[in-house]
Amino acid sequence: MSTAGQTERSRVQFLQGNEVCAEAALYAGMRYFAGYPITPSTEIAERLAERLPQVGGSFMQMEDEIGSICAVIGASLAGTKSMTATSGPGFSLMQEAIGYAVMAEIPCVIVDVQRGGPSTGLPTHASQGDVMQVRYGTHGDHSIVCLTASNHQDLFGIVVDAFNFSEVFRTPAVVLIDEVVGHMREAVRVPEPGELDLTERLLTDVPRDVDYHPYAPREDDRLPMSNFGGVHRYNVTGLVHDMWGFPSEKPKIVNDLIHHLYLKLENRKQMLTRWREWSLDDAEIVLISYGSSARSARHIMENRRSVGVPIGMIELQTLWPFPSEMIRTKCRHAEYIVVVEMNMGQIVHEVKRAVDRPERVFLSNRVDGEMITPTDIKHLIRVIQGKGV
Amino acid sequence: MAVTDYLRKRFMPHIWCPGCGHGIIMRALLSAVEKLGLDKNDIVMASGIGCSARMLGYVDAHTMHTLHGRALAFATGVKMARPDLTVVVPMGDGDALAIGGNHFIHAARRNIDMTAIVMNNSTYGMTGGQYSPTTGCGEYGTTAPYGTVVQPFDTVELASAAGASFIARTTTYHAREMARILADAIRHPGFSVVEVLTQCPTYYGRKNAKGDAVEMMEGFRDCAVPVGPLDDSGHATVTIDPEAVDAPIPIGVFRKEVRAEYCDAYRRQVIEPAEAAAAASAAASAAAGGEQ
The missing domain is CATH 3.40.50.920 (Rossmann fold)
Structure with a gap:
């Protein structure tokens, strides 16, 4: 779909918001999606089940939303840009694993297409009730990235931004849309390859057989990563951990880590803020x-x-x-x-x-x-x- | 390489209680890995939460200590991203069969190539000895002061019904056989389940008057009944003489079946045809564009 050499006219498509999420994620380089059917987000999974293998990626329908977000985090740790999509009930199920991605600093993107709540609520109706759940849904002090859009052209760019931010800050990024945007169809121009900036993962330059400290942030709070399966073997955990990724309860290490997780985003609002x-x-x-x-x-x-x-x-x-x-x-x-x-x-x-x-x-x-x-x-x-x- | 070369000695001593069987399982796993000659950079281990999960800190591989019950789901993502890696998932009985039961049966059904080790000590050790899905009916735990009133899961039967293609059971008493079975399981191209009965003298043993660690291991020795050899379809026959052993525990390899592995099947059935069709369609539209 987003190949070079297309005519300008064929770049304009009449798409549902959910389909835009899928196409924009592919544009951003997402190559693994794991999900579970749930209204009103299911079209994202359906489109990616067809589209991902066309570009050499993998789609997987998991046994539930918990399994979906966990598989997404695992695939990302192994070096593949990954995403899941859901709605309120599934988003609630994902909260523990979102906290894991926050704590272990593993990039991933979650699309929440809001329905009315609480509980099963109104599966096919308009609501914006999940805003606070995105911010505070998982337990413990942390910060998180959440982006949204009102129209499909903006949505395309916002999804790409979500992938970029998740890689730069090694954080889960939530694309929070609502049922109206998800199900509405309108014209969207799919950008040409290279038209939107893509941020690739910052990889460590520590050579093989030299000690790599996976959780020692640089001065700018960024953590150069070594993907699983590479030449650096290290431990990843949801426990509070030291620079080796090994569990620690030392007050200074705990304090530094909590401040890092919070401030790496809260101190960078200028870069993270999108508005019109x-x-x-x-x-x-x-x-x-x-x-x-x-x-x-x-x-x-x-x-x-x-x-x-x-x-x-x-x-x-x-x-x-x-x-x-x-x-x-x-x-x-x-x-x-x-x-x-x-x-x-x-x-x-x-x-x-x-x-x-x-x-x-x-x-x-x-x-x-x-x-x-x-x-x-x-x-x-x-x-x-x-x-x- | 020596077995100890696969250890992160920097993070020793370990946190397990005296007499705990988990170290025996770690040793057998490292023996298996060493015997197979695996490169440390090619091994990914994912664990959940609990005593079993803490094994990862000590193994010099790519190690991911995840959420309670979810290790198989995380491992599934890793395997999909890097099918070339060897994935081993040590879990406890509560981890694998209670909170993670859904992921366990679906990973088995998918037949995705990884080795699930169910380190079954019949209790939740990390939280202090509550009854687990494998605690025997009538046995005790801190949350079963009057004895449990439910039947335990049989891990082998459960894995079998869910469709795992390699299924084995062994015990910490049978350490050498365990290493052989684990090597076999890791080599098997599909979802392998190895249940290892392991002693928790600190909680389960004490609550149920099973004696110390040595007595508990002698119990495994006395109750173990080897299953028969695998037949042509990859299934073993279990013959138990109830007269011979009180409370027999069948051990050995129960199933070793060749079936389509998930990553491989997805690539062949989905990715390759879809990529080919997309390339053909792009070529056709490029040709059509050229004519305009």
Whole structure:
């Protein structure tokens, strides 16, 4: 599909968001996928079952989501870019192994196509209820990468970014989309090979038969890796470990490791933050949204602008680590900030923590399984403005 | 190479209790590896959580100490990425058959080329002696102060029903035979299960009045009944004379069957035809593009 020499016209395809995830992952060099069927993410597995072997990769349907994420981590450790995809219930099952990838610092990408929850919830409906689960779902102090998109062209790049970030920071990266983006079809231009930057794994230059310390971070917090099956034999564990990868309970080693796992991402928000913005310069009202909600938010933003309301918008594409500094700066002059999301309020709390005068932050939400509409958001704006619905 | 060349002496002494059988299993495994002449860089070991899992720290291979019950799933990913590597997965009985039971039966069904060693001491040793899926009915553990009320799993029968293509059982008393069986299992091109009965004198032995480590190993010796030779279909006949032994334990190789191995079958049935079709389609569209 993404071969060189294709005509520009044949690069434009009419795809489902889930199919975009699959194609973008192949573009990023992903060559192993393990997964388990679950609505509304199954099309990712179905497409990769067909596409991966065409490029010499392997697709595997595992016995459950736990097995899927574990196999993905194993394949990545052995040098193959790997991914799994799931929805809320399966994502819950994966949490322990996501913590393992955090602790053992093994790159991998997980796509969570959100459904309504909790539990089996609403398998085929719109929701954005998993935002906090991505951040805090696995136990213990850590940081994590989470990216999202509202449209397929952005989604393609975001999936590639997720692979790049997971390799640079040796961390699990979560692509968090929702049922609307996953199942919606729209035109997407598949980039040419080489058009988007791909980050390959940073491998150690320590020669054979010389001591290699797999868990001694460089000054920039990066850990040059030696893939399993190579010339460096070392231990990988989910226990707190020293620079050899051997279990340790020494307070200094524990302290250094926890700080490293947390700060390697939290200190690099500038590199990790992806967002879009519209009409912020004179905006008295700033909408902040992400995923499919951002489509409705943008619609009402443009609609209100056209009748003279000073309104602007930020669409978040990096949810974690949360870009608090960017939000604080861009919302400095806003009179009102409206966070639009399809949950009982998750990102809205992060926005309140980020900005001065958090009392000007409002939530426009919807949790009935239907996509939030521009009219829903307009009603809240009118209430804030004291105009009545 | 000597057996000790496969050890990471830097991380000794080990954490196992005096009398624990796990060191005997590690020794037998290293003997097997040495006998096969495997390069250390070609060996990947994945383990779960528990006393068994701590073996990995001491073996000089690519070692992955993973999550409780999930070692086979991690190992599956490694094997898919690098089918050329030799993958060995030591697990405890709780690890393999309780929390990891689902991965165990599916890895067996897939017949993916790796060697699963079930180090069966009939207890959860690391957490202090709770009853496990192989604790005998009526036996004791810290969570079975009145005795268990359930039947234990028979690892060999379970592996057999799930479709493992190499299945064996041995004990820590039969250390030399264990090394031979493990070498055979590693060489076998498919999913191999080797159950090793091992003593935990600290918990299981003490709770069940089985005596010290030596007495427990003598128990393995006295109860062991060798199975018959493999027939042409790769199955052994188990003949037990109930008069001869009290509580007999059949040991030996129960099954050694040649069946399609997963990585190999996936490559032949899926990757090769799909790659060929994709290449043909790309060539056709390139030719069509050239005519425009």
